[in-house]
Amino acid sequence: MSWKAVHQFVPRFARGDAVGSHVAWIRDHLRSRGCHSEIFVGTENEETAAETFYLQQIDHHVRSTADTLLLYHVAQASPCAQFLLERTEPLALVFHNFTPPELLMHWDSSVAFELLKARDQLGDLVERSIFAICDSDFNARVLNEFGRVDSCVIPLPVEATRSFEPAGGQTPIILFVGRVAPNKGIHDLVTALPILRRRLPEVRLRVVGAPTTELYDQALEGLIDALDLSEVVSLTGWVDEEQLEREYQEASVFCTLSDHEGFGVPLVEAMARGIPVVAYENTAISQTVGDAGLLLTSKKPPVVAAALERALTDGALIKRLSDSGHRRSSAFAPHKIACALDQALFQVDFHED
Amino acid sequence: MSDSQSDASYFKEVVAEIEAEARRRSSSGEYPRALLRSLDEEFRRWVPDASLENGVEDTIRAIEAAAYVDPAVPVSSRTPMGRCVKWVVRRLTYFYHRHMAQQITALGIHITRPLRLLDASLKSVHRRLAALEDRLDVDAAVRSELVAGIPTFSSHEQFGEVLGAHFDKVPGRVLIGDLLEVQLLGTLRNEGVDIYGVASTDTSATEAVDVRHENLFDHLGDLQNESLGGFVLCGIPDRGSVNEQLRVFRLLLSKCKTGAAVAVIVVHPETWAAQLGPVAADLLHGRPMHAETWSYLLAREDASEVTVIEASDSSYCLVTANLP
Numbered sequence: 001m002s003w004k005a006v007h008q009f010v011p012r013f014a015r016g017d018a019v020g021s022h023v024a025w026i027r028d029h030l031r032s033r034g035c036h037s038e039i040f041v042g043t044e045n046e047e048t049a050a051e052t053f054y055l056q057q058i059d060h061h062v063r064s065t066a067d068t069l070l071l072y073h074v075a076q077a078s079p080c081a082q083f084l085l086e087r088t089e090p091l092a093l094v095f096h097n098f099t100p101p102e103l104l105m106h107w108d109s110s111v112a113f114e115l116l117k118a119r120d121q122l123g124d125l126v127e128r129s130i131f132a133i134c135d136s137d138f139n140a141r142v143l144n145e146f147g148r149v150d151s152c153v154i155p156l157p158v159e160a161t162r163s164f165e166p167a168g169g170q171t172p173i174i175l176f177v178g179r180v181a182p183n184k185g186i187h188d189l190v191t192a193l194p195i196l197r198r199r200l201p202e203v204r205l206r207v208v209g210a211p212t213t214e215l216y217d218q219a220l221e222g223l224i225d226a227l228d229l230s231e232v233v234s235l236t237g238w239v240d241e242e243q244l245e246r247e248y249q250e251a252s253v254f255c256t257l258s259d260h261e262g263f264g265v266p267l268v269e270a271m272a273r274g275i276p277v278v279a280y281e282n283t284a285i286s287q288t289v290g291d292a293g294l295l296l297t298s299k300k301p302p303v304v305a306a307a308l309e310r311a312l313t314d315g316a317l318i319k320r321l322s323d324s325g326h327r328r329s330s331a332f333a334p335h336k337i338a339c340a341l342d343q344a345l346f347q348v349d350f351h352e353d
Numbered sequence: 354m355s356d357s358q359s360d361a362s363y364f365k366e367v368v369a370e371i372e373a374e375a376r377r378r379s380s381s382g383e384y385p386r387a388l389l390r391s392l393d394e395e396f397r398r399w400v401p402d403a404s405l406e407n408g409v410e411d412t413i414r415a416i417e418a419a420a421y422v423d424p425a426v427p428v429s430s431r432t433p434m435g436r437c438v439k440w441v442v443r444r445l446t447y448f449y450h451r452h453m454a455q456q457i458t459a460l461g462i463h464i465t466r467p468l469r470l471l472d473a474s475l476k477s478v479h480r481r482l483a484a485l486e487d488r489l490d491v492d493a494a495v496r497s498e499l500v501a502g503i504p505t506f507s508s509h510e511q512f513g514e515v516l517g518a519h520f521d522k523v524p525g526r527v528l529i530g531d532l533l534e535v536q537l538l539g540t541l542r543n544e545g546v547d548i549y550g551v552a553s554t555d556t557s558a559t560e561a562v563d564v565r566h567e568n569l570f571d572h573l574g575d576l577q578n579e580s581l582g583g584f585v586l587c588g589i590p591d592r593g594s595v596n597e598q599l600r601v602f603r604l605l606l607s608k609c610k611t612g613a614a615v616a617v618i619v620v621h622p623e624t625w626a627a628q629l630g631p632v633a634a635d636l637l638h639g640r641p642m643h644a645e646t647w648s649y650l651l652a653r654e655d656a657s658e659v660t661v662i663e664a665s666d667s668s669y670c671l672v673t674a675n676l677p
Contacts, residue, residue, distance in 0.1 A: 106401050187396045219399030226395050291361030294368055301392050302375035324360040
C-alpha cells in the first residue's frame with residue numbers, strides 16, 4: 001500500500017524519552033519521503049505542544065482519505081485507544097510493550113491499574129489493526145498473546161557515535177540510564193556496591209533518569225543512606241540531551257539489572273558509544289544486546305559486583321566489549337531502520353480479513 | 354567463526370568465570386554472611402505492603418495510620434449549597450465525631466505499642482544472630498582453602514549399577530548433591546533414573562545432565578516438601594561439619610515423598626584422616642560420620658532395607674535405604 005498520509009498517535013509526546021524520540025524520528029522520516037505526517041496526543045504536554053495536536057482535533061487539521069494510515073504507539077493506557085477504535089481509517093500499531101502491573105502494584109497502584117487498563121485496550125486494538133510493528137521479538141511474542149495480527153520487528157533507531165575511552169587512572173563510573181522505577185532494578189545495582197567497593201573503593205554509580213513514584217524514590221534514598229553510599233551514588237533526575245551525552249562520555253561501564261525491557265534504548269546508546277555493557281538477562285535485553293555484552297543470569301550482589309569488577313578492570317575484556325558493542329549498535333543505525341520501516345509501511349500488502 | 358560468534362562464546366565464558374568467582378568469594382568468607390544477608394534484607398524493608406517480608410514494622414505503621422481517625426469530615430461538594438449543608442452538619446456533629454475519633458485513635462496506639470516492643474526485640478535478636486554468625490565463621494577463608502584441598506578419595510561411579518537398581522521405581526525425581534563430579538550423575542541417567550544434580554562448586558557438567566550450580570542448603574530451602582522421589586547425599590558427608598551433615602539430612606528427608614529411596618555416599622573416616630593430614634584434620638569443623646551412624650540415623654526414621662556397601666578400595670561406603 002502506498003500511504004499518502006501516516007499520522008501518529010501517542011498517549012503523551014515528550015522529547016528525550018524513547019517513545020517520544022521514536023515518534024519524532026518516524027514523523028521526520030515520513031515527511032522526508034513526501035508523506036504527510038502529524039502527531040496527535042491523548043494528553044498534551046506544554047513543552048511539545050507546538051509539534052502536536054490533541055487527538056480530537058484530527059478532523060480540523062488533516063483530511064482523511066483512503067490512503068491515510070493511523071499509527072498508534074502503544075506504551076500505556078490512553079484515551080487515544082478508544083478514539084482510534086471509533087475511527088474508520090486503517091489502523092496500525094507500534095507496540096513498545098508496557099511494564100507488567102504486578103511489578104508496580106506495591107509501589108503505585110494507580111499506575112498498575114492504568115497498565116491493566118492498557119492491557120484491556122490492547123486486545124481491542126489488535127483486533128482492529130491491519131498490522132503491527134514491534135521493537136523486538138520479545139514484544140512481538142507478547143503482542144501475539146493479545147490476538148492475531150500481522151507483525152514485523154523493527155527496533156528503535158540509534159545513531160552510533162563512538163566516544164568511549166577506558167577510564168585509565170580515573171574514577172571508575174558505573175552508569176545507569178532510564179526511568180527511576182522499581183522494575184528497573186536500580187536497588188539491585190545499589191545493593192551490589194558495598195561488595196564491589198571492597199575491591200574498588202573509588203567506584204561511583206550514576207543513575208540518570210526521571211523519577212516515577214515517590215515511594216520508590218524514598219526507598220532508594222533510604223537504601224543508599226542505610227548502606228552509607230550517599231557519597232557513592234548520584235541520582236541526577238531527568239537530564240537534557242547535552243547532559244546525557246556528558247554522562248555517557250564519563251561512564252566506564254553501563255549496567256542495567258532491569259526486570260522488564262521491551263527493547264532498551266539506553267543499552268544501544270551505550271553500545272553505540274563503545275561503553276562496555278553489563279546487564280541482567282531477561283525479556284528483550286538479550287535480543288537488544290545480542291552477543292555484545294556480559295549478560296548475567298543472577299542479580300545476587302556478589303555476582304553483580306564480580307561482573308562489574310571485571311568490566312572495570314580487565315583491559316582485554318573492556319576492549320572486546322567496547323568493540324563488540326559498537327559493532328552490535330550498527331544493527332540499529334537509522335538508515336537501516338528507515339529501510340525496514342519503509343518496507344513495513346509501503347512495500348508490504350496487508351490484507352484485512 | 355565470525356567476530357560476533359567468537360565474542361559471544363568469549364563473553365559466556367567470562368560470565369561463567371564471574372559466577373564461579375562470586376561463589377568462591379562467598380563461600381570463602383570474603384563477604385561475611387551477615388553482610389550478604391543484610392544486603393538481601395535492606396531493600397525489602399522499603400517495599401510497601403510487603404509486611405510478611407519486612408517483619409512487622411510496616412504492618413505496625415499501616416495499623417497506626419489506619420487507626421488515626423480524622424473527625425473533620427470533608428465538606429467539598431459540586432455545588433455551593435451542598436458544601437454549605439455539609440459544613441453545617443459537620444459543625445453540629447463535630448463534638449460527637451471528635452469523641453469517637455479520640456477513643457479509636459487511643460485504641461490503635463494501645464494495640465501497636467506491644468507490637469512495636471515485639472518488633473524491637475526481634476530486631477535485636479536478628480542483630481545478635483548476625484554477629485554470632487560472623488563470630489562462628491572466624492577463619493572461614495582458611496577452612497574454605499582446606500575444604501578445597503580435600504581430594505575426591507575414590508570415584509563414586511562404581512556405585513552406579515547398585516544405585517540404578519535402587520532408584521528403579523521411585524515416586525518422583527531424584528536429587529544428587531552436593532556434587533563434586535558429574536560422572537555418577539551421568540551413569541545414573543544412563544541407567545534410566547530421573548535425576549538431577551546440585552553442585553555448590555564448579556563441575557564439568559555438560560548440557561546432557563541437569564546440574565544446578567547453587568548451594569545445596571539454598572536449593573533445599575526453595576524446594577517444596579514431599580517433592581522428591583529420592584536422594585543421593587554425597588560431598589557434604591566428606592566435607593561438612595556434623596551439624597551441616599545432620600541439617601542437610603533432615604532437610605532432604607522433609608523433601609522426600611512417602612516410599613522414597615535414599616542413599617548416602619560417605620568416605621571412611623580413617624581414609625579421610627589419613628589423606629588429610631593433621632592441619633586440615635584439626636582446623637576443619639567436622640569429620641565424616643561412620644556408615645554405621647548413617648545406618649542408625651536412617652533406621653531411626655523407620656527406613657527399611659538399610660544396606661551398607663563398601664567400595665572396592667574400602668575408601669567409601671554406600672548406605673542405601675527405603676523410607677516408609
